[in-house]
Amino acid sequence: MKLHILGCYAATPRTLTNPTSQVLEIRNHLFLIDCGEGTQVQLRKHKIKFSRISHIFISHLHGDHFFGLPGLISTFQLLGREKELHIYGPKGIKEVINLLLKVGNSWTGFELLFHELESKESQLVYQDSKVKVSTIPLDHRIYTNGFLFQENPLERTLNVEAVRNYGIDKAYFKMIKKGNDVTLDNGKRISNKLLSLDPPSPKRYAYCSDTAYYPEAIKHFQGADVLYHESTFLESEAHLARKTKHATAKEAATIAKAAAVKQLLLGHFSTRYKGLHAFESEAKTIFPHVLLADDGKVFEF
Amino acid sequence: MKLHILGCYAATPRTLTNPTSQVLEIRNHLFLIDCGEGTQVQLRKHKIKFSRISHIFISHLHGDHFFGLPGLISTFQLLGREKELHIYGPKGIKEVINLLLKVGNSWTGFELLFHELESKESQLVYQDSKVKVSTIPLDHRIYTNGFLFQENPLERTLNVEAVRNYGIDKAYFKMIKKGNDVTLDNGKRISNKLLSLDPPSPKRYAYCSDTAYYPEAIKHFQGADVLYHESTFLESEAHLARKTKHATAKEAATIAKAAAVKQLLLGHFSTRYKGLHAFESEAKTIFPHVLLADDGKVFEF
Numbered sequence: 001m002k003l004h005i006l007g008c009y010a011a012t013p014r015t016l017t018n019p020t021s022q023v024l025e026i027r028n029h030l031f032l033i034d035c036g037e038g039t040q041v042q043l044r045k046h047k048i049k050f051s052r053i054s055h056i057f058i059s060h061l062h063g064d065h066f067f068g069l070p071g072l073i074s075t076f077q078l079l080g081r082e083k084e085l086h087i088y089g090p091k092g093i094k095e096v097i098n099l100l101l102k103v104g105n106s107w108t109g110f111e112l113l114f115h116e117l118e119s120k121e122s123q124l125v126y127q128d129s130k131v132k133v134s135t136i137p138l139d140h141r142i143y144t145n146g147f148l149f150q151e152n153p154l155e156r157t158l159n160v161e162a163v164r165n166y167g168i169d170k171a172y173f174k175m176i177k178k179g180n181d182v183t184l185d186n187g188k189r190i191s192n193k194l195l196s197l198d199p200p201s202p203k204r205y206a207y208c209s210d211t212a213y214y215p216e217a218i219k220h221f222q223g224a225d226v227l228y229h230e231s232t233f234l235e236s237e238a239h240l241a242r243k244t245k246h247a248t249a250k251e252a253a254t255i256a257k258a259a260a261v262k263q264l265l266l267g268h269f270s271t272r273y274k275g276l277h278a279f280e281s282e283a284k285t286i287f288p289h290v291l292l293a294d295d296g297k298v299f300e301f
Numbered sequence: 302m303k304l305h306i307l308g309c310y311a312a313t314p315r316t317l318t319n320p321t322s323q324v325l326e327i328r329n330h331l332f333l334i335d336c337g338e339g340t341q342v343q344l345r346k347h348k349i350k351f352s353r354i355s356h357i358f359i360s361h362l363h364g365d366h367f368f369g370l371p372g373l374i375s376t377f378q379l380l381g382r383e384k385e386l387h388i389y390g391p392k393g394i395k396e397v398i399n400l401l402l403k404v405g406n407s408w409t410g411f412e413l414l415f416h417e418l419e420s421k422e423s424q425l426v427y428q429d430s431k432v433k434v435s436t437i438p439l440d441h442r443i444y445t446n447g448f449l450f451q452e453n454p455l456e457r458t459l460n461v462e463a464v465r466n467y468g469i470d471k472a473y474f475k476m477i478k479k480g481n482d483v484t485l486d487n488g489k490r491i492s493n494k495l496l497s498l499d500p501p502s503p504k505r506y507a508y509c510s511d512t513a514y515y516p517e518a519i520k521h522f523q524g525a526d527v528l529y530h531e532s533t534f535l536e537s538e539a540h541l542a543r544k545t546k547h548a549t550a551k552e553a554a555t556i557a558k559a560a561a562v563k564q565l566l567l568g569h570f571s572t573r574y575k576g577l578h579a580f581e582s583e584a585k586t587i588f589p590h591v592l593l594a595d596d597g598k599v600f601e602f
Contacts (some may be wrong), residue, residue, distance in 0.1 A: 011344050012376045037372040038339055041314050063375040067368075071338040074364040075313045093405040099400055103362040103393040105443050142406050242377040 001026050001151070001203045003226070006042035008267035008293040010210075010232050010246075011064055013038050017271060018295050019064035022228075023048055024205060028132035032056045033207055039068035040075050046296065050079060055126060057133070058089030060144035061207060066093070070100045077108045084111040088133075090143050091118040120160055122220050136237050137218045138211035139293045141245045146209065148221055151202035166290050203301060206261070209268045213251035214240070215266055218259045224301050227261040228293065231267035231279055237270075249279040253286035263301065267293035302327050302504045302525070302602045308341035309568035310595040311511075311533050311547075312365055314339050320365035321569060321598050323529075324349055325506060327450055328431035330594055333357045333449065334525050340369035341376050347597065351380060353411070356427060358434070359390030360446035360510060366395070371401045378409045382400035385412040389426050389434075391421040413510045420444055425520050437521045442546045447510065449522055452503035504602060507562070511567045513542070514552035519560045527602050529563040529594065532568035532580055537573075550580040554587035564602070568594035 002025040008019025011137045019036025023043075030052040032039075043050060058066050066089070076085065085108075087093065094114040099260035103106050113238040115125055117135060129152065136146035155177040163176070168190075172182050177196050183189045209230035223228060232246035241248050245257075249266060256264035264287055266279050273279075285291040291299065303326040320337025324344075325379075331353040333340075346350060359367050367390070377386065388394060395415040402408050416426055418436060426436040430453065437447035451584045456478040464477070467571025469491075473483050476498050507522035508533035522528060533547035542549050548556075550567055557565035565588055567580050574580075577593050584591040592600065 011379055013339075013372065015342060015345050037369070038314075041316060041339065044316050062407065063372050063401070063405060067372045067375075071314065071364055071368045074368075078312055090404075096400055096404055099397055100364070100368075103391075103397055104364060106363065142404075147514075163350070221492065 001205060001227070003205070003228075003265075003299045003301070004048065005293045005295060005297045005299075006039055006046065007036050007266070007270065007295050009266050009295070010270050012058075012271070013064075014271060017242055017293075018042055019067075020070065020209060020268060022207075023053075024149055024279075026149055026203070026205070027119065029055070029131060031133070032208070035068040035072060036066045037067040037071075037283045040072045042070075042295070046298075047097045050076060051083070053085075054083060054101055055133075056085045056088070057095060057147050057207075058087065058145060059138075059207070060140060060142055061090050061092055061096070062210070063131045065208055065210070067247050071095060073097065073101075073108065074106060076110065077106065081108075081110045084113055086113045086115060087119065087125075088115040090145070091116040098230070118143070120146075134220070136206060136208060136217050137207060138217060139214040139245060140210045140212065144210060146211070146220075148224070149207070151203045151204070153202050154199035156192070156196035156199055164189055166195070168195070171258075190231065191281075192244065203299070206232065210246060212245040212260065213255070215255065215258060219253060221261065222259050224259065225298075226263045226265055227256050227259060227281050228265045228267055229255055229261045231269045231283070232268050233268045234273070234278055234282055237272075249282040252284055253283035253290065256283075256289075257287040259287075263289045263291060265293055266298065302506060302526070304506070304566075304600045304602070305347055305349065306568070306594045306596060306600075307340055307347065308337050309570065309594050310596070311569050311571050313572070314365075317596075318572060319343055320368075321510060322369065323508075324354075325450055327504070327506070328452055330356070330432060332434070332450065335360055335366045335510070336369040336373060338363045338368040338372075338408075341373045343596070344373075344397075347599075349516040351377060352384070354381065354386075355384060356387045356434075356510075357389070358448050359388065359394060359434045360439075360447060360508070361393050361441060361443055362393055363443065363511070366511070374398065374402075374409065374413070375407060377411065378407065382409075382411045386416055387414045387416060387427075388417040389448075390418065391446070408595035413571045419444070423449075434520070436540075437507060437509060437518050439509060440515040440546060441511045441513065445458060445511060447512070447518065447521075449519055450506045450508070451523070452505070454503050455500035457493070457497040457500055460496055462500050467491055469496070469590060477530060503525070506602070509556075511547060513546040514548050514556070514557060516556065519556060522562065523560050525560065525562045527564045527566055527600075528557050529561060529568055530564045532567045532584070533569050535572045535574070535579055535583055540574075550583040551587055554572070554591065556582075557590075558588040562590075564590045564592060566592045566600065567593055
């Protein structure tokens with residue numbers, strides 16, 4: 001599982017910082033999460049193939065999370081895209097994109113499939129044989145969802161040496177990988193554990209931005225491998241966090257601790273601060289496994 | 302008159318090139334012309350004060366000319382703008398911006414004044430004591446206007462030495478600047494030409510992008526000081542220019558020659574070409590006074 005941070009700053013694009021966007025590589029998918037202004041240029045900078053993106057998840061309809069989407073769709077069109085594009089986001093996103101296509105008389109040659117969200121409960125929004133994606137309802141000034149990306153469990157791995165030693169026929173391999181025991185022709189039953197190895201455990205990535213401190217959400221990502229949680233402010237600006245329904249680094253860490261995630265990744269930093277070190281140290285007073293996002297960083301989990 | 306090219310490339314923003322946007326400094330105004338994605342970052346890079354922009358002119362509603370506008374409006378809001386903002390553009394622009402503000406529940410604290418255009422005739426859209434701006438109807442795939450920015454004539458300049466030699470009283474200065482002769486107490490009439498100097502002649506800047514080759518437009522900017530004319534293609538791709546209703550460098554030069562402008566500035570280059578030199582040499586086969594726009598260039602006229 002690989003996470004490319006294209007932008008992780010709040011509010012407004014600047015010369016050296018970008019509003020929110022990230023690409024999650026998971027089981028051969030490239031999922032684009034949020035799409036602030038300039039995302040398509042960040043994709044180019046980081047050499048991420050546009051054609052590999054087929055699913056875009058938009059948390060909420062504030063500009064710093066989706067004003068890059070109309071331009072990205074236009075560019076897909078200019079690049080001659082034919083493959084359908086799925087967009088998951090709050091109700092209203094379809095009307096916005098369709099109006100922009102209409103006024104520009106720039107209808108796409110590929111199919112745009114909107115999956116509009118309006119439920120306040122978590123919903124499964126995408127599923128295939130490898131992964132599933134569900135929403136994490138959050139608490140922000142407007143309707144907002146985080147997203148939980150989960151790998152499906154992989155099949156068990158054949159223990160090639162053991163299988164050979166027991167002289168087991170190829171015909172059994174499929175059922176061994178599915179976790180079944182094998183009964184030989186002589187009636188001897190061999191436990192699956194002797195014939196196969198545990199697969200890598202399925203990874204779970206939770207994306208929570210933007211949101212106030214919202215313990216209600218924890219149940220959706222308990223024990224996740226990675227939690228990206230917004231920390232727009234430090235505790236010294238907690239009053240601004242309250243007012244704008246954002247979280248502080250300490251609050252993000254409190255959520256991470258209560259959810260017992262393996263790793264907390266902080267992002268969505270206000271550009272008022274010089275440097276990010278204070279976010280890390282504030283969060284570490286609560287929870288030890290803290291990483292800092294930054295534009296252009298790539299994390300492998 | 303000073304022109305800042307923020308972006309002058311067609312179609313899609315890339316790592317090193319930007320879609321269309323420029324700032325015209327004229328008689329202490331900063332007029333923003335078109336606003337492709339990333340314009341606000343280009344404004345920051347070129348240290349142009351956001352607060353000095355009060356009038357934005359949008360030629361047409363293709364993304365590469367206005368997808369930066371919603372983000373710029375958001376940023377004005379974040380910067381605490383109070384001053385009203387005037388937006389001139391095709392009918393539909395108000396509905397788009399208002400829908401974006403609505404879905405984000407991000408109404409501005411300052412007044413947004415839309416001046417929607419739908420006439421196929423040239424219209425005066427802005428006027429004050431120093432400048433006036435009118436539309437130049439163009440021929441593109443969707444409704445498109447160029448804009449003509451004209452300085453109003455300045456008053457004549459007092460010839461301080463002559464005025465002193467003739468012993469003329471201060472009371473006459475105002476009428477001398479307005480071009481009147483002076484009659485002294487002894488009845489002697491002194492010609493204004495002896496007492497004042499010609500003011501700098503008022504400048505005219507014509508912006509024409511995007512458009513096919515369209516001689517109909519020439520009458521609106523005959524003899525202009527500077528014509529910015531799109532040249533998306535070279536003649537070798539004239540078939541593409543026809544198909545997409547863009548112009549070639551040669552066609553831009555043909556328009557410049559027929560309009561007898563002082564200077565042609567080429568822009569809106571397709572990113573298919575390596576380097577811009579060929580645009581200049583192609584145009585110069587028709588018209589000698591050719592300049593090339595490029596992102597970040599500043600021209601003083």
